[in-house]
Amino acid sequence: xxxxxxxxxxxxxxxxxxxxxxxxxxxxxxxxxxxxxxxxxxxxxxxxxxxxxxxxxxxxxxxxxxxxxxxxxxxxxxxxxxxxxxxxxxxxxxxxxxxxxxxxxxxxxxxxxxxxxxxxxxxxxxxxxxxxxx
Numbered sequence: 124x125x126x127x128x129x130x131x132x133x134x135x136x137x138x139x140x141x142x143x144x145x146x147x148x149x150x151x152x153x154x155x156x157x158x159x160x161x162x163x164x165x166x167x168x169x170x171x172x173x174x175x176x177x178x179x180x181x182x183x184x185x186x187x188x189x190x191x192x193x194x195x196x197x198x199x200x201x202x203x204x205x206x207x208x209x210x211x212x213x214x215x216x217x218x219x220x221x222x223x224x225x226x227x228x229x230x231x232x233x234x235x236x237x238x239x240x241x242x243x244x245x246x247x248x249x250x251x252x253x254x255x256x257x
Contacts, residue, residue, distance in 0.1 A: 127236025127244070128186065128206035131216050135199040137256070139224035144194035146171040150179055152222045153188055157181045160188075160215035162205060185210040190219070199223055206236070226256040 142148055150169040157164050162183035169179030180189040185205035192199045201219060205212045220228055231250040238244050 124237055124239065125208070126234035126246075128204055128234075129210075129212050130204040130233040130235055130246075131201070131212055132231040132233070133199075133201035133203070133216055133220065134229040135201065135220055135223060135225035136197060136228070137224075137226035138192070138194075138197045138199050140175075140194035140197055142223050143177065143192035143197070143199050144175040146177045146179070149177045149190060149192065149223075152219055153179060153181050153190055155222075156203075156215035156218045157183055157188055159218050160185075160203075160205065160211050162188075162210050162215075183210075188215060199225065204235075220255065226254070228253050228255065 146169050154167060162185050164181055164183055166182040171177055175194045177192045180187055185207050187204055189202045190199060203212045203215050229252045231248060233246050233248050235246045236244050237246060
């Protein structure tokens with residue numbers, strides 16, 4: 124049974140404040156992540172919040188990639204949801220985490236839209252932590 128979609132929720136800690144506080148840089152990172160995930164981009168919207176946080180979303184045919192940052196504490200929240208078999212959301216996760224210089228990540232992966240063929244849908248959850256400080 125294949126899921127209809129895969130949803131990654133990522134808590135990235137100890138990120139580079141200069142990167143996650145720069146709206147143009149974050150937009151470029153998330154757009155490139157969408158490309159690496161083999162997603163088709165439909166819309167891009169990013170905003171800088173005073174004093175230095177960034178929030179943004181890239182709407183893709185397969186769903187979305189969103190990001191919210193708190194440079195003052197080195198924290199980035201990522202939300203990546205894709206449907207279909209062609210998209211590679213894990214490639215987007217890997218690219219963003221490396222680009223923002225995260226040293227620690229907590230990842231939750233939801234396989235969404237699972238069914239036993241009866242059109243009753245459910246999801247499954249896997250979660251893990253990684254230390255990337257090396």
